[in-house]
Amino acid sequence: MAKKIKGRRDFLKTSSLATIPFLLPSGLSASAELAGYAKKEESINFVTDGAMTSPLEYARELQAIAEKYPDTPDTYAKGGAVSRLEAEFAKLTGKQKAIFMPSGTMANNLALRVLSEGKSKIFVQETSHLYRDEADAAQTVHSKRLVPLAPGKGEFSLADLKESIAYHQKGEVFQSGIGAVSIENPVRRADGQVFSLEEIKKISGYCRENGIKLHLDGARLHLASAYSGVPIREYASYFDTVYISLYKYLGSKGGAILAGDAAVIDQMPHLIKIYGGNIYQNWPYAAVALDKIGNIESLLQKSRAKGDQLMALMNASGNMKISPIPSGSNIFNLQITAPVNYDKFTGYLKEKEQIQLRMPDSQGVIKFFVNETILKRSNEFIMGALKKAIGSALA
Template identity: 35%
Template sequence: MSKDTQFLVSLADDGDIPAPKEMAARLQRLTQETAIEADYYGNGGAVTELEAEAARLLGKERAVMFPTGTLANLIALRLLAGPDGARVVVHRHSHLFNDSGDNLSLLGGFTMVPLEGEGAGFSADDVAAELDRTADARVASRVGCIAMESPNRRLLGQRFAQADIKAITGLAGNRGIPLFLDGARMLIECAYSGQRPADMAAPFDIVYLSLYKYLGAPFGCVLAGSAAMLDGVFHDRRRFGGSLYQMWPAALLAKDALAGYAERWHRTRSAAEAVLALVEDQGPVTVEHIPDGTNIVRLRLPGAVLDGDKVKAAGLSQALKLPPPSADCLPVKINETWLNVEPQDLAGRLLKALGRCA
């Protein structure tokens, strides 16, 4: 942990966010350990190596790195739904619908159709009803893609139910509609569900995976799918302004973090379970697990009215980064920084911080 970092453990992020000195040190170590070749506008070198590893991990023929998820999602929908402004089925609380400034509509011409079912998903019946409604419209239109996000950030890491994915996959196959997975945090889901990433990705024509949310890269993501669909997509990457001259630092850091991620997350989950058990046993705190959840739990302090500034200060007093509160609870995120402190020590720090919050 960098000396510039004010906290030992983050309970507010999906992973470690290294300070510049720490990131530079990681790059120095990796470039000294083996010969690294730079990419040229995203082609070749460490970027190509990362793409090959991501494709293998996700069980797809090809993967392509992009500097931002906003651009990658737009390109993915253009590939899947076409460039002529089709409708795209999304979840009401999805990243695509809420957090990209309607770029799919403004830049891609797509009409997003938000559905909301139980939890983080929607059902095949919900989709079928929308397909039928579109087909019966007085003015011809079409649904060009069904997009699913799992786990869902806005719903505290809830997963899209596998039974619904299976049913929607069958429906989409019969109707000839491609499927897109916004799997920005899918490796976290795999750590909790026990699925292999390739199995989780299998039903989808294109899968999106973030490189910076928990893989230590300063930016970036990949799209993975068939070679026929993605082999020439670097032209669109450049056409839409997404070809950085060199992306190798992010690719190198992400590829390094991918190695052993499953084992690290196994240890992370075990450590977090020990910490949460101690916190609930020793303090006036209730630990609430999210139904069908992943790495987010609620720490509830009954009767307390939590103030954001007070929570932040209390956390820093114990070298912890605490999330903004919601009424009487903190929606804390489990991540690899929980391994920086022994469970007993971390539980003690957290209880002291919570005591100052109440």
């Protein structure tokens, strides 16, 4: 089911795009600013997809890992935590091979470059990160023409894809061939909407019948999986390549994994090098994600269950209304039905209770993100804090 996206200003203010560091003028990333770095052990954030550790916490995690596993370092992404992480992801996705990439942007672009071979057209969601947030890298660096589908919607259908392919094939005299199709799931610009499995199956079947390669931008694929119940491996089985981020909820400070057939993945080291992504040591990114990958599914399940219980309590409280986004994942729409001053409300929560909430959009809707930090304190405690904050901020 496709959902309309709202205006850009609201989007920037309230969506997870605000977690993207490069859009911010200041040196401080939005996610760091929003999450304020978990200063206290028990601090909870309802503003990002994962826990945001402070530099000190991250350094401590790295120290513990380095002490526990003396063979952690890699050399130019060979060996140590990087190779172990790649093996884990190959297993997880059911693909022949997986490779560490310095960024998701590079994973998306290099995957599509290789999958599309010499053909230039790549069909994508109009709302995708690839189309809207990668600085036209596909067009300018890789000579690919991104063809946007289903403008303003989180999801496109097989019918949308077929129509666009037919339009280009019939309407253009000089054919450059259909290169590949890319699907983002869940969809960041659609507040974490999950792409329907039924449509993925249809698109994948059509692509396979027609020799068209299919890429999955699964930056947050574990979130889609936790909320849809579809295993990562099943999602991956419908695609030729799959990218998963190491920093959205896997605890790292950057990095990505790309998985696929050996014939595709084996071309990556050379491409990573020539595009300047061959970093001398990558273990500080890989090791933290490796440490978490075994637990992430149960952590997200627990967070989801606790979030569901908390939201039932919030809806029963009489002064909050929280509802799921259609076909959504970990992001919900929260409205405070009591007349509050939002600066005071969120300020109280942050300062007195170490709980962070986003500000509302122009419709008075707060995007409420459920992540693992919800596990730090009881729902009764969180409810008490929300009620006190409302009481302290009544307008």
